[in-house]
Amino acid sequence: MADAEEEAKQSRYERYVEEITEDITNTVQEYGCQPILFVGSGLTKRYMGAPSWEELLSYLADKCSSIDKGLVFYKQLLKDPIQIGEEFARLYQEWAWGTGHNEFPPEMFEEEIGAQSYIKYTIASHLQSLKPDEIKGLSVDHQQEIEALSKIRPHAIITTNYDEMLEMIFPDHQRIIGQQILKGQHFSIGELYKIHGCVSEHDSIVFTKKDYEDFLKRKKFLSAKLLTFFSEHPLIFVGYKAGDPNIRSILSDIDEALPEKGGVIPNVYILQWDSSLNADSWPARDKVIPTDGERSVRVKMIAASDFNWVFDAFAANPILNHVNTRVLRSLVARSYELVRHDIPKMKVEADFKMLTSAVEDSDSFANLFGIANISDYSKAGAQHPYSLTEVSKALGKNTWHFAGHLIDAVTATTGTNIRKSDNRYHRGERVNKTTFHKYSDEAIELLRKVRDREEYKLDLGIMEGAAVKKAPAVKT
Numbered sequence: 001m002a003d004a005e006e007e008a009k010q011s012r013y014e015r016y017v018e019e020i021t022e023d024i025t026n027t028v029q030e031y032g033c034q035p036i037l038f039v040g041s042g043l044t045k046r047y048m049g050a051p052s053w054e055e056l057l058s059y060l061a062d063k064c065s066s067i068d069k070g071l072v073f074y075k076q077l078l079k080d081p082i083q084i085g086e087e088f089a090r091l092y093q094e095w096a097w098g099t100g101h102n103e104f105p106p107e108m109f110e111e112e113i114g115a116q117s118y119i120k121y122t123i124a125s126h127l128q129s130l131k132p133d134e135i136k137g138l139s140v141d142h143q144q145e146i147e148a149l150s151k152i153r154p155h156a157i158i159t160t161n162y163d164e165m166l167e168m169i170f171p172d173h174q175r176i177i178g179q180q181i182l183k184g185q186h187f188s189i190g191e192l193y194k195i196h197g198c199v200s201e202h203d204s205i206v207f208t209k210k211d212y213e214d215f216l217k218r219k220k221f222l223s224a225k226l227l228t229f230f231s232e233h234p235l236i237f238v239g240y241k242a243g244d245p246n247i248r249s250i251l252s253d254i255d256e257a258l259p260e261k262g263g264v265i266p267n268v269y270i271l272q273w274d275s276s277l278n279a280d281s282w283p284a285r286d287k288v289i290p291t292d293g294e295r296s297v298r299v300k301m302i303a304a305s306d307f308n309w310v311f312d313a314f315a316a317n318p319i320l321n322h323v324n325t326r327v328l329r330s331l332v333a334r335s336y337e338l339v340r341h342d343i344p345k346m347k348v349e350a351d352f353k354m355l356t357s358a359v360e361d362s363d364s365f366a367n368l369f370g371i372a373n374i375s376d377y378s379k380a381g382a383q384h385p386y387s388l389t390e391v392s393k394a395l396g397k398n399t400w401h402f403a404g405h406l407i408d409a410v411t412a413t414t415g416t417n418i419r420k421s422d423n424r425y426h427r428g429e430r431v432n433k434t435t436f437h438k439y440s441d442e443a444i445e446l447l448r449k450v451r452d453r454e455e456y457k458l459d460l461g462i463m464e465g466a467a468v469k470k471a472p473a474v475k476t
Helices: 003-010 013-031 043-048 054-062 071-078 082-094 118-132 140-150 166-171 178-182 209-232 243-259 309-315 323-330 352-358 362-369 374-381 387-395 400-414 443-453
Strands: 038-039 156-159 174-177 191-194 233-239 266-275 286-290 296-302 424-429 434-439 455-458 467-470
Touching: 013 266, 013 309, 013 387, 013 400, 013 434, 043 140, 043 166, 054 071, 054 118, 054 443, 071 082, 082 118, 082 209, 082 455, 140 166, 140 309, 156 178, 166 400, 174 178, 243 266, 243 286, 243 296, 296 309, 387 400, 387 434, 400 443, 443 455
Parallel strands: 038 156, 038 233, 156 191, 174 191, 233 266, 266 296
Antiparallel strands: 286 296, 424 434, 455 467
């Protein structure tokens, strides 16, 4: 009963963290590929002190003398922040051609310059002034979090942020700005999609009512590209509130593509910061998000005041842990076929001169492609080759939850959680700070007996004696 006593000593929130971590690692293993990050302004506010939307409007109102009535007046008059942005853009053009003329470079007073360029130039200049020279200049209090985030090595990043913080954290990802997403050939690996523009090209910034109208016109083409990502990868929203219109818009597109309605979308997570969490907290595990019309979707919710453990869980992929994003992007652009059994096939043509200089032996060559050296895992993993998803499939179900419920049934009956130790049924593979759980053929046989309500003999290989237990009823 030692495991039951150990669990009793854990706080409620510690058990929550442990269960959410296992859910994340199982989902990453099930999809067999890196996650997609969808990043909002909350993350740049946390790490760089960047303003929220309302704080940005307040800064713009204070800077421009043509906005003489203050932000509250415009909130009362126009209500919608996008409408306020439209009005501010008009007033900034008026200011630029008057008392604010010296705030802008001479080339911005040519005929071809757009009327809304002045406010966008000001936004870009302000955000660039907040950017530190190097990543160590980001929030001192969150350096461990930032390092953990960088280790995720996401398949792709999508953001509505204008600033360049993500380029600092993920320097190997290729930036694609605004309408560039709809042009040219993109390789879907190691790309940073800045769908609302970037400070590096101030006219690309989506800020006014006209900008959003133009964005919505091309949104269907963008959604078609992004849905391919969402159907094949784990997805985590971070830096957004659950009701954010950007989240609702994307989830609406995902909902339309789902074959089954009503259940929790298994690969979509929303990470929410909550400073009120304590040892007794037990946050909700999912959340219903309204989308278009009367529809809604349920997604997985993660509540944390410290993001370290969440990022560590998404980063802990032993197969892809050493992938070189920049080189992989280059290889995908070529034409010879690399086949891996656990990720989608991709076309790659190697420039062997480049490969020869890039790698020194077969081990580093494998790591270049994100392929682990088999000898690293074969000894330790030969007896425990299966993920929980593969165990479930061996038992006739498609998702890891089924086998997880059967293991919970064993724990409830015997007082022993086979996942708490290395034994004949289970082995934990430690990657960074996260444990990946692997299972044996004996585990499959044990859980088959539990499923079929047969008697079983639980023998961990490290216990004195064994117990014969009757399995409880388990819904299949």
